[in-house]
Amino acid sequence: MARDKTEKVRQKIIKATDDLLYHKGFNQMSFSDIADASNVPRGNIYYYFKTKDDVLAAVIEYRIEQMRLMLDAWNTEFKTPLERLKRYANIPVIELANITRYGCPMGSLNTELGKSQQELLLISRKQYDTFLVWLKKQFKELVPDQDAKNLAMHLLILTQGLAVLAQSYGDKSLVRRENKIIENWLDSLV
Amino acid sequence: MARDKTEKVRQKIIKATDDLLYHKGFNQMSFSDIADASNVPRGNIYYYFKTKDDVLAAVIEYRIEQMRLMLDAWNTEFKTPLERLKRYANIPVIELANITRYGCPMGSLNTELGKSQQELLLISRKQYDTFLVWLKKQFKELVPDQDAKNLAMHLLILTQGLAVLAQSYGDKSLVRRENKIIENWLDSLV
């Protein structure tokens, strides 16, 4: 069916653009790059997406779907909020090569778009929102008497700062060292 | 003298570009932008700087000079390392409007250049180096028995993460809240 084919090509473009966006940034990523990476002829991309902004929106939507799947999996895999929070804090260690080379896919994009593309920032920021809602829920369960929203934001800040410095210096040992500090902090809350 | 005039115009371009770079990012900042902001005709910029990369290098050099002046002033103004470290941690509060709108001038640039302009990252990163050397010295004096280098890096991570989130959400109260957490951490070290 034509409908299915169209959707398949769309997904192929989105997945290829996801990596491209992470590796080059939004403004440095061109339609030619997208065409090359997705193996879809240059002009055809416009059949699936009207503008570059539309491609970005589709990639963000895709990323958030993937995130939700991941968080759902963590919810069943890990029985305690502490284990779940540690799993989150462990992302930079698991994604060591990528983080030290390209930074955080969410943070680097928000930083770029926040300069002079505020409308796009609002779309991209939903990635943070998705994590923050989940983190808040975990902290609420972990320490019901404390402000879960602030704790969630604080943990996000720690991981984002780590990503920025890890990328700037391409330093893997930094990631491992700071990860332990974050784990110790989480333990200290209980 | 012609020599002085040239140097004056150079400085005018550098100062205008400093703001532009912060507000738009390196790749989104054009020569036309630089010409407009510095009130130097478009073609003339090339008389003072051969390439865009050269302008960037000059701006970074200028920023680092300014930083050194600032740190020297802090060294005399504040008598204890704790006061100095708190002054550093207080930058995001003092620069509240800018940080919540454009993020950190060093961090956002490093994040951008780190994607696919590694040669330029090496130049830009010297901004971090300048702070890290100074921070390390303060921590060495504050807590001689602890690893000053790691503490300096940790403080830098905290402020950089804060800048990323503050910009993404344009949230001023976040900056104030996290600043207190950082101050409490510094106090706890002594």
Place this chain on the structure above:
DNA sequence: GTCTATATGAAGATAGAC
């Protein structure tokens, strides 16, 4: 040193043949 005109290339986006 100053400025205008322009070369050259690549970007986003569109038209229209197949």
Place this chain on the structure above:
DNA sequence: GTCTATCTTCATATAGAC
């Protein structure tokens, strides 16, 4: 649905008159 050719705009950079 697919693909090529092309429009338009804006970028970096240069040439050369003044």
